[in-house]
Amino acid sequence: MTTDTRRALVVRGGWDGHQPVTITDSFVPFLEERGFAVETSEDLAVYEDAERLAATDLIVQCWTMGTITREQSANLAAAVRAGTGLAGWHGGIVDCFHDHGYHLLTGGKFVMHPPGFLDHTYQLSPDHADHPIIAGLDDFAVHSEQYWVLTDPHNEVLAITTFPPGELHDRPAVMPAVWTRTWGAGRVFVSTIGHKPDDFDVPQVRTLTERGLLWASR
Template sequence: MTRKALIFHGGWDGHEPGPCSGIVEALLAAEGMEVTRVEGTAILATADLRAFDLIVPVMTMAEVEKAEVAALGAAVEAGCGLGGFHGGMCDTFRRNTEYQFMTGGQFVAHPGNVIDYRVEMVAAGDPLLQGIGDFDYRSEQYYMHVDPRIEVLATTTFSGEHAPWVAGTRMPVVWKHRHGRGRVFYSALGHKAAEFDHPQMKEILRRGLLWAARDDN
C-alpha cells in the first residue's frame, strides 16, 4: 500500500517555506509516497490526519489554533510519523508547548547567524547515518532547548566566538525519539532551499523522514 505524507508550510519567508516544502515533496514522491502539500495550518483540524503516515511541518514562527495542535498530537500518538528540519519544525509554533513536547526541542538562538561549523556523528552505527561521516557545514548553528530523552544522532560544538559563555557546548543537531506510538525525526540543518544541495544534509533528512513514516508491515 502506498504510504501518504502531509506537508504543511508557511510562516516566515526567510526560511523559504514554499521552495523548501517543494523540495521535500519531490524527495518523498521519489520514494513512492503520495504527498499532499498545503499552505497554512487549517488542514490539521479539517483533515483526518490518521490517514497519513508522515507529517512534515515546513513553517516558522507561526500561530496555531489549540484544536489544530491537539489533532496533530493525537495523530502522532496514534502512530503517524512527524519529521522535519531547521526552523521549519523546531521553531514552528513558539508559543505552543504541546507542539514542542512532540518535536523534542525548540530553537532559541543562532550566535553569529550564518557561519561555518562542524557536524559530528555521535551514533555512527545507526542506520540513518550509515556511510555518513563528520562534515563541515555553513548555515545558522542552532542553539536549542532539548528534551533529555531524545536519541541524539549528531551534534555540533560551539566555539564561543560569537557567544563566549557557550564555548565548548555540544548541541544536538540530528535526533529521533517516540511520541506515543509515533516516530519523530529532526535535523537542524536546512536554513534555506540552497542547502539541499549539500549531499549529507539532504541524505540525512531523506533517511530520517522515511524512518519516521509509519510502517505497519
C-alpha cells in the same frame, strides 16, 4: 494509486525567509519516487482535520514563527501518538509555535543563533553509527546558521554541533543538532540544519534528511 501507497502531507508556510515552498518542493520528487502520494497545505487549519491526519503516514512540517491553536496542536500530537510520522528541519520544526504541547512532541525548541552564516561542523554520534539515518555517513561542515536549542533528554541524538566560547558562554557548548524520538506509536525526526536551499547541497545533509523522512513515516 494502490492501497499500498503511503500518504505524505507537507505543511508549509510562516516566515518566507526559510523558503518553505522552495525547499519542501525539492523533497517532493524523492517522496513520490518512494511510493508516497504527496499533498501540500499552506494553512495550519489542516491540523483541525483529525481524520485526515490519522490517515496520513508522514507529516513534513516546514512552518516558521506561526500560531497554532490548542485544537490544532492536540490533533497533531494525537495523530503522531497513533502512528503518523512527523519530520522537519531547522526553523520549520523547532522555531514554529509558542505551544508547550508542541515542544513536548518535537523534543526541542529554538533559542538563538549567532548572527549571520558561519562555517561550522556537525559530528555524527558514534554510539548510533548503525542508525539507518546516519549509517555510512561522515562528519560534515556547513556554511549557514548554527542553532542553539533546548532539547528533551529522551531524544536519541544522532548529530551534534559545538559552539566555541563566546560572550554568552565561557566554554564550548555541545548542542544536539539531529535527533529522533517516539511519541506513542509515532516517530519524530528533527534536524536543525536547513536555513537555505543550498544547505541541502551538502550530501550528508540531503541524505540524512531524506532518510529521516522515511524513518519517521508509518
